[in-house]
Amino acid sequence: MSKIGALIFGFNEYSLEIANNIGHKFGEIEIFSMSGAKEALEKEFAYPINRFDLSEDWGDLNERFDMEKSTAFCTLDDTAENIFLTISLRSSFKNLIIIAIAQNKESADKLSLAGANKVIPLVQTTSAMIADMLDKPVITEVLHNILYEKSSLKIAQIRVDKDDYFDGKYPTDIEWSREHGVIVLSVMHEDMSSEFIYSSKAKHHAIKNGDIFVVVGYERDIEEFEKLIGSRCDVSWSHWSR
């Protein structure tokens, strides 16, 4: 039976960092390297390392993984090769989630065109982080702690399953922070458009089943809130691509 896994293309520091960070989400993580020179490291490395070349038709992958639900990370050092790899994967697997790394904004645009669901432009991401750390140090620290779970504060996505609890109320009618100890940042509707909680659209949209709230709060409060209105949900990338 084919498995859902994370396929990381490229054997470098980026791919190792990614592998170390996504272990909680994927049971199967495999690294694909174009050069065999570093395979000696495999013995010391926790993840299996496979060899590949850009001319492959990926038939082998199709047999081993459920490519509809798996995620591929394209982290090749050479931009042109990375773009070629992305196109090659996308042409073979329509629904594969592809996350690619780009050196700059220009190659990020090309990778998006090549079919990547999400691109991380390294230079822009790092510089934005540095500028934020200098200009808005408090916010950066707070968000960093929330997002990367370095404090007891968490951010979660909660799907509304019990809309009778709200009884046709609008999101702004409820004092979330006072009543539930959580702060609702935004509401994602069934049509997958995400709205800020105080936006005029969210204001005039009665809460109903299927809405997803993005909430910030302490783990216990989030759990309580979750029991009350629905369940924590994972939104698949296939549903979420801009």
Added chain:
Amino acid sequence: MFKGWIVDIAYAINVSDSYIQTKRFFYNLLENDSYRFKKYFDMVMMALIFASVFIFIREVKYHVDDSLLFFNNIIISLIFLAEYLLRFWISSSITEVIIEQSEYDLMLSREFRLSKALRKIARQKLEYILSIRAIIDLLAILPFFHQFRLLRIFILFRVFKLFRYARSFQTFVSVLATKKFEFLTLSIFASIVIFVSSVLIYVMEANNPDSPVNTLYDAIYWSIVTISTVGYGDITPITYEGRMVAMIVIIAGIAVLAFTTSLAVSAFTEKLDEIKETKTVDDISKLKKFYIICGYEHISKEVAKQLVKNSNSLIVLDEDPKRVENAKSDGFVALNYDPGNIDSYKRLNIDLQRQVKAILCLRESDVENVYTTLTVRSIHKKIYILSLLMKEEHRNKLLYAGVNEIVYPKELVGMIAREFVGKPVAFEVIHALRSDYTNINIEEIIITPRMLRNAPLVADLHNARYRVILLGVYKKERKRFFFNPIDSTILEEGDYLVVIGNVLFIREFERSLYR
């Protein structure tokens, strides 16, 4: 006994705080270009000079009020006299010479030689008095003796004093001084041509009754007018031989003029970069709060753009001229200084503690960043340093060198990937809050005493009324973030409110706190 007193007095003066402070104040005011009040002092002095010259010109043909004459002859002269005496005072230190001599003699176990110290003091002071600047200053005071009519012409020396206050003129002179040898050679050539042609024209024309050249003075005047290519035409040679001389002088004149012009131009071209650099350093020293970006590569370029977009000032230092050119063409203030060299920071003439917000070591090389960090740390222990880390194994080295904050792009990618696959919606929401693409922002508002009077408690903020979410309060004192604070939370000066909302609503909310 007497000598002992003198040494004691010298020591007492040399350690007196008020004496040191007073002398430093006048030194800064008169000589230190980076002292912020000097420019005002210079402006006042320049205004006095212009006023003085204006009165002088007016007096030639019209009656000038006695009070104005009193102001010109007495007040301005007294001010200039005071300035002259102050400059004389700060030009060298008498007490230090006495102390130095006494310690020297003491070390050699012999009696203090006062006469030697006095000779040294006299030499130093005389050196100052005989300097061109001091002579001009002194001559500018002379119109004080207005009863001697001849001395009044010295008022024009006040115009020369202008050069002391106009730095552009000093730059001009210093640039031309680099071509001293060339100018000297040229002037010798011109002098010889003038001398020879004057003598020749005198010999050829003086005996001709129709010729306007009658004296050697006429001949020299004609030579200078001709060689300078001015050629008034009031004196012209009429003899065949005289005209031959004229042709030679005209040709020599063109050569002299062309050489002079090209010398001045080449002097300026060669010094242009230096002049620009001096101007840039001067501008930098006037900045109040700015970032220093060390190294101009991909990431630093983007960081610089972001910081400038958020209304920050910054300067770029890089040892590579090409990268400096790139930074300049991108519109940043950049200097071709090596950020890893202590001398670079000294040449900048800035107060790191007061003027610099942070030093950003953004070279994409850990070796360079460690080196720069160590350099900065060696001159300032407390300044905030942020550095880029390219390889994890070098993290400890950067920390050991004294970096306050490290940004490791690979770690960032790992964390982003973690969130991407885990909570994409939450990630996008946070990302949208931080980016400028949407109108919804997350911002920090610092609590001021005025805000505290209006809203001492969280309940008094009424943020919901402005459709603004209060995510929490960051207590600066405790360095702790209080998420979703209860209404009775007491706000303190210096706390940060972390709020989320539409940019306009946040502004409105902020304004409401000031009302």
